[in-house]
Amino acid sequence: MADPTTYRPKPGSIPEQPGVYRFSDADGRVIYVGKAKSLRQRLNSYFADPAGLHTRTQAMVFTAARVDWTVVRSDVEALQLEYSWIKEFDPRFNVKYRDDKSYPWMAVTWADEFPRVMVGRGKKRKGNRYFGPYSHAWAIRETVDLLLRVFPMRSCSNGVFKNHKQIGRPCLLGYINKCAAPCVGRISADEHRDIVDDFCQFVSGQSGPMIKKLEREMARASAAMEYERAAVIRDDIGALQQAMSKNAIVLGDGTDADVIALAEDPLEVAVQIFHVRGGRVRGERGWVADRVDDIDTAGLVEQFLLQLYAAPEEADGPEQPPLPREILVPALPPSVDSLTALFSERRKAQVAIRVPQRGDKRTLLETVARNAGETLVRHKTSRAGDLSTRNRALEEIQEALELPTAPLRMECFDISNLQGTEVVASMVVFEDGLPRKSEYRRFVIRGVDGQNDVAAMKEVITRRFRRLLDDRARTAADHDRGNGTAAAAEVADAEPDGPMLIDPTTGAPRRFAYAPALVVVDGGPPQVAAAAEAMGELGINDIALCGLAKRLEEVWLPETEDPVILPRTSEGLYLLQRLRDEAHRFAITHHRSRRSKSMVESVLDQVPGLGEVRRRTLLKHFGSLKKLREARVEEIAAVPGFGDKTALAIKAALSETPKAEAINTATGEILD
DSSP states (O other): OOOGGGSOOOTTOSOSSOEEEEEEOTTSOEEEEEEESSHHHHHHHHTSOGGGSOHHHHHHHHHOOEEEEEEOSSHHHHHHHHHHHHHHHOOTTSOOOOOOOOOOEEEEOTTSSSOBEEEEOSOOOTTOEEEOOOSOHHHHHHHHHHHTTTSOOBOSOHHHHHHHHHHTOOOHHHHTTSSOOGGGTSSOHHHHHHHHHHHHHHHTTOHHHHHHHHHHHHHHHHHTTOHHHHHHHHHHHHHHHHHHTTSOBOOTTOOOEEEEEEEEOSSEEEEEEEEEETTEEEEEEEEEEEOOSOOOHHHHHHHHHHHHHSSOTTSSSSOOOOOOSEEEOSSOOTTHHHHHHHHHHHHTSOOEEEOOOSHHHHHHHHHHHHHHHHHHHHHHHHHHTOHHHHHHHHHHHHHHHTOSSOOSEEEEEEEEEETTEEEEEEEEEEETTEEOGGGOEEEEOOSOOSSOHHHHHHHHHHHHHHHHHHHHHHHHHHHHHTOHHHHHHHHHHHOTTSOOOOOTTTOOOOSSOSOOSEEEEESSHHHHHHHHHHHHHTTOOSSEEEEEOTTTOOEEOTTOSSOBOOOTTOHHHHHHHHHHHHHHHHHHHHHHHHHHHHHHHHHHTTSTTOOHHHHHHHHHHHOSHHHHHHSOHHHHHTSTTOOHHHHHHHHHHHHHSOOOOOEETTTTEEOO
16 A cells, blocks of 8 residues: 555645546556545645544545646536546545435324324334335325325324414314314314324225225215215215225235245345235335344244244234235245144134245235345345445455455456356456446356366466456556557557556556455365465465355365354455355356357257358347247248248257256356
């Protein structure tokens, strides 16, 4: 890391005008862009006592090796230039803003003397009853507005309520009968709470009894010849039915069921539940929890069912839902008979726990599973987007691996192959705890025969760091000659597929010129040893290395007999796992792409007179082997350069070739 005093501008050399500045590291890469009304005042603050700087600012100042600035005429120009530079260089120390909206909910302030209904987001408060989450806030507000006609409870803020209580007149909602106006004493607190209780019962799914009650009241009013009141009740029933129609029918047999699905990864599990009453979805809830052991899906289902339904009713915790007739789950719990007996006793009626195999119930379970997957993704995105959490994760990795500094840039490598053929590797990059997808790289392994992941790992590590050394040498030679831009153009012309040089005018990096602080390989001691051997042969001794084994999530270091064990709840382990999983995903994506192309070419090799050019034309036209298999003979014959005879031969070759399965040899996972 550079000492800020080595590149601090000379006193008086920084202008006092407004402008935009950028910090670059030793490789010429822009790592931070900022603007200032006074460049001198702002830049001098970076070179003050480092102890007074924010932790992130300290890391930036010590990572940088140079600072440049551009003077502009106004703050508007500074904003425009700052934005364009951030878009161009994507500096890793600049804050990346993301949408931080949470899902909206509907709440009833149950602890108040006169409870109110409101729609909001964010943290939940004690003393309130919550319903949701929902997809759109506007949909909740429309529903609440519709229900206030039937349940005229308070919906105004505390300030509005106190104001109208003082002046002795209700607000507009009180005049149009969408509020019972407790602020002016039209009804008592107990009468208002009865209205609130009916409202909560309806929105929690108990709509049938409420509609039957209103129908009885309408009949009595009609029998008493109170036709105006009967008409009002009729309109109320219509409003409730309109609110109910917003929930689509998902089970045609009118089943009462709770549908539960899970989305899992080695560290966390997301659970989603849909409450279906009368065949309609009446509510949904989701949870995300840390996994503390290696329990399987069936065991997770059992634990969740126990926590949700079997806890004592007087116990503290979330409100328990009423037990339905059916509980649909993705896997039967090990103690399914005991759970069935326990829940049936509590419900005082039979409860069935089963896994749907087909039909509407299976389709609904798949929908709930997709929602659980999205919940887990949102949770991970929110967790990864938290700056303090990422900083803590990097500090935990630094401490566990005994690194001199936090690994701000990490690279992870993974190998994927199909029974020893089509061997590919992936390299993914995380900077400051976030993926930097523009620097992901893919490798085709050609120097390894068979299923030898260790040899493949050594080859990809060798190729990656040989590129790093070559780029460093060429950059140094370009600077020595004093014509970096011209040299870059010459090398680019000579090697069109080779690494890119740094453009001294923009700071754009070479393809492999930026060295990581930590290299992570997917695997245990053999893969780590192969990577360490490759780096040692190249003389790379200033970059940390570790491996992450899948089964027990152990972190292995070179030349150590025992792994480093991070706690299961460690943010550092979570970050390493995300890095490894991303490398695995990227490798499989590359593998599928190559496999699809190679399968098309191998199948079409059987067609007489079909050369390489025409095979590529066919693949480009249809895009994949699957689409080519589904194409009709007429569609194939319509491709330029193909006729009916050739199309028939292609269709015959495709129909005779069985579909293949690609398997990742490291995990046994079917890739497609």
